[in-house]
Amino acid sequence: MKFIHAADIHLDSPLHGLSAYEDAPVAALRNATREAFKLLVSRAIEEAVAFLIIAGDLYDGDWRDHNTGLFFGQQMGRLRQAGIRVFLVWGNHDAESEMSKKLVLPDNVTVFGHRKAEVHLLPELGVALHGQSFKDKAVLDNLAVGYPAPVAGLYNIGVLHTALEGYAAHASYAPCSRAELHAKGYDYWALGHVHEYQAWQEESGKQSVIVFPGNLQGRHIRETGRRGAVLVTVEGGQTQIERLYLDVLRWEAVTVDASDCHSIADIARELGRALEALLATDADVPRAVRVTITGASPAHGLLFGRGPQLRAEVLNQIAILGNDKLWLEKVKLATQPVAARAGQTESLEALADLHQILDAAATDPEFLALLARDLQPFVGKVRGEVNEDVPLLDLARSGELAALAQRVAPALMARLAQGD
Known part of the structure; x- marks a missing residue:
């Protein structure tokens, strides 16, 4: 039976x-x-x-x-x-x-x-x-x-x-x-x-x-x-x-570890491999995929503010695979900066003062007041669809400027340390 x-x-x-x-x-x-x-x-x-x-x-x-x-x-x-x-x-x-x-x-x-x-x-x-x-x-x-x-x-x-x-x-x-x-x-x-x-x-x-x-x-x-x-x-x-x-459209979550990636091109290649592995099972089922980039990565600083480019790279990898049944739902950035190695100490000395300033920024009332003055008129004019590419906008809109400074500082230091 x-x-x-x-x-x-x-x-x-x-x-x-x-x-x-x-x-x-x-x-x-x-x-x-x-x-x-x-x-x-x-x-x-x-x-x-x-x-x-x-x-x-x-x-x-x-x-x-x-x-x-x-x-x-x-x-x-x-x-x-x-x-x-x-x-x-x-x-x-x-x-x-x-x-x-x-x-x-x-x-x-x-x-x-x-x-x-x-x-x-x-x-x-x-x-x-x-x-x-x-x-x-x-x-x-x-x-x-x-x-x-x-x-x-x-x-x-x-x-x-x-x-x-x-x-x-x-x-x-x-x-x-x-x-x-x-x-x-x-x-x-x-x-x-x-x-x-x-x-x-x-x-x-x-x-x-x-x-x-x-x-x-x-x-x-x-x-x-x-x-x-x-x-x-x-x-x-x-x-x-x-x-x-029996599902006819499948939702998937793909996580890409960028720990060994030094550039956006490296991340793009890892993305391509991850998407290809995803399609190895039930390739005929249409899929909507969310991609999350994780890991303590040398490319962390490069990714800051580059949401639209990274989304374009994911779409490009999907196009390269030639699968017309794969759609991108969202790209999320969850990388962390790589801790400075001993050999990098001298090269980072020139940024030491800036590092201290950024550390203090989150608790500096005068700085936070200036930040609020400059940001609030701007965030009120940003269209809703931009949130996906600039997730920190939510912190600015809600007035959580101390948290905003804490989030931005590591990415800014990583980017400056690479001479970008």
């Missing part, structure tokens, strides 16, 4: 972080959650699964119009024609009280109620499904304790939208512990709410298999890496889990 377990689809949720850029894949951003859901349905049909479980947050919230519901109904119709049933619970995003628009669901779709945990039996498969939907967005009670005892002689599945025991980066809704889930005696817990894949499975098979499949499609740069659902196969009393990667 096979089934697919998915969660946190957030249908028609917008993707964030690329729309401001000229080369952004606008259509892919707009339709990514729908396209991923189509792939999920297609895979269910290909695998001839007995049923599909959706463990909450099918929708991102109340529909703008009925098109979201019409799309879902169409996809459920595909499963209906293939003889595949669907079982779902509502989560915090699509709780009963959050949804003002509804359409009648096909007869192959079963929704667990919110008043108490319900049981649906599939005797022809030897399966019992237990679940309870959210009535309101903020369900703070432990729903798991109210789930009924397992049905003897059947494969028991619990469907629950929960933060579990602190594994979610989100609000702690319907909290419970793994120990409580094991104590129920179910064979499998199909969980939702946590957007990262996590699974707990004892080799002995004496405890419940507990799985968060993660969300179906990453929606922003904080949801990096492969996304999808899980295919569960039950045979001979054993439960096997296989991850299904």
Whole structure:
């Protein structure tokens, strides 16, 4: 017997972080959650699964119009024609009280109620499904304790939208512990709410298999890496889990260590190698990548104020690779200056006085007052899109001038020490 377990689809949720850029894949951003859901349905049909479980947050919230519901109904119709049933619970995003628009669901779709945990039996498969939907967005009670005892002689599945025991980066809704889930005696817990894949499975098979499949499609740069659902196969009393990667646009974070780089050209070459390694897996999946440059680097001073050039170098490396499915989300600079070596002492003596002045600047009221006078009229006129290239603008805007001086001083000294 096979089934697919998915969660946190957030249908028609917008993707964030690329729309401001000229080369952004606008259509892919707009339709990514729908396209991923189509792939999920297609895979269910290909695998001839007995049923599909959706463990909450099918929708991102109340529909703008009925098109979201019409799309879902169409996809459920595909499963209906293939003889595949669907079982779902509502989560915090699509709780009963959050949804003002509804359409009648096909007869192959079963929704667990919110008043108490319900049981649906599939005797022809030897399966019992237990679940309870959210009535309101903020369900703070432990729903798991109210789930009924397992049905003897059947494969028991619990469907629950929960933060579990602190594994979610989100609000702690319907909290419970793994120990409580094991104590129920179910064979499998199909969980939702946590957007990262996590699974707990004892080799002995004496405890419940507990799985968060993660969300179906990453929606922003904080949801990096492969996304999808899980295919569960039950045979001979054993439960096997296989991850299904179904995302249609993937967010990636690439870190480049510039510790051995002496120039922007050196960094560009390291960038190229890192991006090429990224594309070695699932090269056909479109990607949006954030690049972070780190390390105590001899090039630290050279990078100060060169955000636009570095972004251009990343775009150039992408062009060299010739991959039209790779887009740049952002470049972040997180390098540090290299500590002065003993042999450099004499060459830096001429900068010693300046070094002392810069060290004192952050605590000099007169200097900070002059800095405020000069900077405030300027930062008020800078367009918002410049923030990415000049991240220190936020410190200037908020009046944190002491912190600004502390951040600028090391980069300025490193740049001067190189004779730039």
